[in-house]
Every structure is written in structure tokens, then in C-alpha cells.
Amino acid sequence: xxxxxxxxxxxxxxxxxxxxxxxxxxxxxxxxxxxxxxxxxxxxxxxxxxxxxxxxxxxxxxxxxxxxxxxxxxxxxxxxxxxxxxxxxxxxxxxxxxxxxxxxxxxxxxxxxxxxxxxxxxxxxxxxxxxxxxxxxxxxxxxxxxxxxxxxxxxxxxxxxxxxxxxxxxxxxxxxxxxxxxxxxxxxxxxxxxxxxxxxxxxxxxxxxxxxxxxxxxxxxxxxxxxxxxxxxxxxxxxxxxxxxxxxxxxxxxxx
Numbered sequence: 001x002x003x004x005x006x007x008x009x010x011x012x013x014x015x016x017x018x019x020x021x022x023x024x025x026x027x028x029x030x031x032x033x034x035x036x037x038x039x040x041x042x043x044x045x046x047x048x049x050x051x052x053x054x055x056x057x058x059x060x061x062x063x064x065x066x067x068x069x070x071x072x073x074x075x076x077x078x079x080x081x082x083x084x085x086x087x088x089x090x091x092x093x094x095x096x097x098x099x100x101x102x103x104x105x106x107x108x109x110x111x112x113x114x115x116x117x118x119x120x121x122x123x124x125x126x127x128x129x130x131x132x133x134x135x136x137x138x139x140x141x142x143x144x145x146x147x148x149x150x151x152x153x154x155x156x157x158x159x160x161x162x163x164x165x166x167x168x169x170x171x172x173x174x175x176x177x178x179x180x181x182x183x184x185x186x187x188x189x190x191x192x193x194x195x196x197x198x199x200x201x202x203x204x205x206x207x208x209x210x211x212x213x214x215x216x217x218x219x220x221x222x223x224x225x226x227x228x229x230x231x232x233x234x235x236x237x238x239x240x241x242x243x244x245x246x247x248x249x250x251x252x253x254x255x256x
Contacts, residue, residue, distance in 0.1 A: 021238055028231040035228070046232040056233060059217035066128065066213060067196035070135035074192040077136070078143025079185050083173065085144075086151045087159075101141045108201035111138070116205045126208030134202050139192025146191065150184025190248045194241060 031041030050056045081100060085093055103111055115134050116125065124130030154177060162172035178185070200215035207216065214233060221230050 024231050024234050025238070027228060028235040030228055030231075033228065035231070046228045049227075049229045050232045050236070053229070055212075055217060056214075056229065059212045059214045060233075060236075062128075062211055063197055063214040066131050066135055066211070067193045069128075069132040070139055070196040071189045071193035073132065073136035074139030074143050075185060075189040078140045078188055078192070079147050079181075081140070082144045082147035082151060083177070086148060087156070097144075100144055103138050104141045108199075112202045112205040115202060119206055125206045126211065128211055130206050131203065131211050131213075134206060135196035135199060136192070138199060138202070139188075139195045142191035142195060143185070143188030146184045146188035147181060150181035154180055187248045190244050194244050197237070197240065 026037075026039060027035060028046055029042050029044065030039045031043035031045070032039065085097055090096075115130075115137075119125050119130045119134070124133065158176050158180075159172050162176045163169075167175065197213075198215060200213070200219055203211070203213050203216040204219070207213065212220075214237065218230050218233055221227060
């Protein structure tokens with residue numbers, strides 16, 4: 001009986017979390033012009049408006065480009081950081097790890113203001129470089145987490161064996177460690193990309209008109225006028241998030 005109640009409670013929690021998504025998806029196919037139920041009819045007009053818009057498509061391209069660049073940088077830095085913290089038992093290791101994880105616990109508004117004050121004198125505001133670096137900093141903790149989890153199942157004896165065979169540290173990492181932790185690295189890259197794709201607060205502070213991302217465009221659209229094109233954009237982001245989650249789950253199952 002307790003097991004059945006636990007399952008029922010879990011399903012209720014899942015339903016509560018997914019209810020907003022279930023509400024927005026049908027609206028993207030509405031033939032009307034307002035956010036209302038019941039739907040007056042079904043139509044793909046809002047998706048056509050999204051893909052034919054001079055505002056939404058550049059925002060989508062910016063999001064994908066910034067997300068890809070940020071994920072690449074975060075993956076490299078996060079993998080190196082996780083491997084270094086795993087291998088080197090140095091004083092203050094937990095403090096260093098806490099600093100790396102700070103973007104996960106510090107409020108987004110604090111991070112955004114800090115980046116604005118730091119990037120301003122360097123001329124990195126209103127630039128793609130600044131956006132990519134900012135989003136990379138937000139994605140590094142996710143890469144460190146997934147790579148660290150993969151390293152817990154990696155035997156360090158393999159590195160010593162590689163060194164005994166004449167391999168240098170870089171070669172041993174590239175040919176011995178990296179293939180075995182590759183699923184964790186790839187999963188971290190997916191999370192870093194998803195984090196960049198979803199981020200809006202930092203974008204509001206440091207991006208200019210030419211660096212508008214999809215979440216920022218959605219935020220601006222809600223302020224200017226409520227259009228169901230926003231529902232279409234939200235549905236596309238939900239679909240992309242589901243694809244990323246499925247890919248991450250597949251990568252975790254493919255872990256050697």
C-alpha cells in the first residue's frame with residue numbers, strides 16, 4: 001500500500017511540473033489570436049510566423065551559435081578542471097570545487113550584474129564573445145559534475161600503466177582516460193548547451209540588439225505584446241530540451 005501511495009505521489013508531482021508545458025503546447029496550434037481555451041481551431045500559422053519572422057529566426061540562430069560556442073568552451077574547461085581535481089590531491093580542493101560550482105547556487109541576477117561590471121571595462125558587453133564566455137561560465141559546473149561522476153568509475157591504475165609504457169600525461173589522458181569518460185563529457189556538453197539555450201537574465205544585462213537570444217526575444221515579446229508566436233517558440237524549445245534529455249540518457253546508457 002505504501003508503495004502504491006509513493007507512486008501516486010510521484011505521479012502527482014510529475015503532473016504538477018508538466019502541467020504548464022501541457023498547457024502551452026496546444027496553444028501553439030491555435031487558430032485564434034489570444035491565449036485562451038477552448039481553442040477556436042487548429043492552425044500552423046504561428047509556426048509559419050516564427051520561421052518567417054525577421055525577429056525570431058535571428059534570435060534562434062544566435063541562441064544556437066552562442067550555445068554551441070559556450071558548450072565547447074565549458075566542455076574543455078570543465079573536463080580539465082574535473083580531471084585535475086580528481087587526480088591532484090591539493091590543499092583547498094573542496095574550496096576550489098565550491099568556487100567552480102558557485103554559478104549553480106548564486107542568484108542569476110547577482111551573476112548578471114557581476115558579469116556586467118567585469119565585462120564592461122573589457123569591452124565584452126554587447127558582443128558575441130562576451131555572451132559566449134558568460135554562458136560558458138554558467139555551463140562549466142554541469143560539465144565538472146558529469147565528468148567527475150564518470151571519473152569515479154575510472155581506474156587510475158590505467159594511467160600509471162600508460163606512463164610505464166612511455167606515454168606522457170597528455171597522451172595518457174587523450175588515449176586512455178578520455179575514451180572511457182567520453183559519455184560523461186558529452187553529457188556535460190549537452191547540459192552546458194541546454195543551460196545556454198535557456199538563459200535569459202545574463203542576456204538581458206550584457207547582450208545588445210545584435211545578440212538577442214531566443215529566451216530574451218520571448219521575454220521582450222511578453223512585454224511588448226502577447227502573441228501566440230511565443231507559444232510556438234516555447235514549444236520548439238520544449239522539443240529541443242526533450243531531444244537533449246533523450247540524447248543525454250542514451251549517452252549515460254552507452255557509458256562503458
